[in-house]
């Protein structure tokens with residue numbers, strides 16, 4: 001749906017050229033939530049601003065639904081921009097206008113008549129959960145509510161793509177989750193393609209289908225979120241993934257559990273995909289005469305399924321331990337016996 005080819009943006013400074021976006025090529029599918037993650041200065045904001053030409057590329061091409069964005073003249077660009085909604089970290093609302101008027105603003109600009117505009121605004125207010133707040137001013141709203149206004153306004157002209165520039169970075173964790181849930185429900189309901197940039201892996205994990213990792217203007221890794229989480233290849237990607245599972249393997253803590261005792265075995269369970277949804281641990285404890293002691297680990301949900309590791313101690317007769325390990329393996333979960341924790 002969006003095809004980005006060899007896209008670059010260079011800023012010519014007095015004594016140097018900054019390669020903010022450097023030869024980026026990506027294909028973004030219709031209806032997917034595509035995340036771009038990178039540390040500060042990686043080029044994320046510049047990248048997302050190039051996608052609606054708030055920033056003019058130095059070179060390269062962007063195609064949206066087979067139409068070249070990069071070659072559009074001023075008038076056509078203005079029309080096409082209506083099909084690219086955008087939300088921002090600091091909401092960018094009109095402070096002297098009410099919630100209703102903020103959302104109606106892009107419809108006014110598009111020349112919609114009053115009645116159709118009212119119907120659309122009412123529908124959007126319902127969609128983003130702001131019923132009853134139509135007449136409030138932005139200053140009377142919480143951060144999460146302000147972003148809901150931002151989202152409704154961005155959706156006013158029925159865009160094909162929604163660009164999110166660090167849209168949850170100014171929000172507390174709970175509100176962040178609410179807004180991310182809202183984006184997922186909009187993505188599903190409207191089949192809207194969403195491109196979001198963030199420096200938080202939690203955001204990628206929670207809502208994205210695919211992710212690109214940016215570093216010094218370049219995309220250094222791209223793939224399905226689940227795949228990238230399970231098997232990050234680049235150093236930067238590994239650092240981001242570790243943000244979410246710092247406790248995954250703490251050898252010191254596990255050491256105390258490793259014994260020569262035949263009746264105990266410490267095993268590492270590696271969950272990938274849908275398997276972690278099942279109540280495997282309680283099933284094992286119920287069906288086999290073993291105690292299952294969870295030592296450490298974490299399971300995370302992504303849009304494509306769960307992944308993660310759990311270290312557990314199985315305590316029981318040798319052959320029962322073996323049988324429970326086989327049961328776990330047959331459920332599609334990788335089992336590794338931890339001998340050298």
Ligand SMILES: Nc1ncnc2c1ncn2[C@@H]1O[C@H](COP(=O)(O)OP(=O)(O)OP(=O)(O)O)[C@@H](O)[C@H]1O
Nearest residue numbers: 011018019020038039040041042043044045046047
């Ligand atoms: N208008 C500009 N003029 C000169 N340099 C710029 C301009 N905009 C961005 N840059 C530079 O381009 C590089 C990428 O910046 P960008 O803001 O896109 O990164 P980012 O990943 O979004 O980081 P942050 O989250 O800190 O904004 C940085 O080195 C930045 O200083």
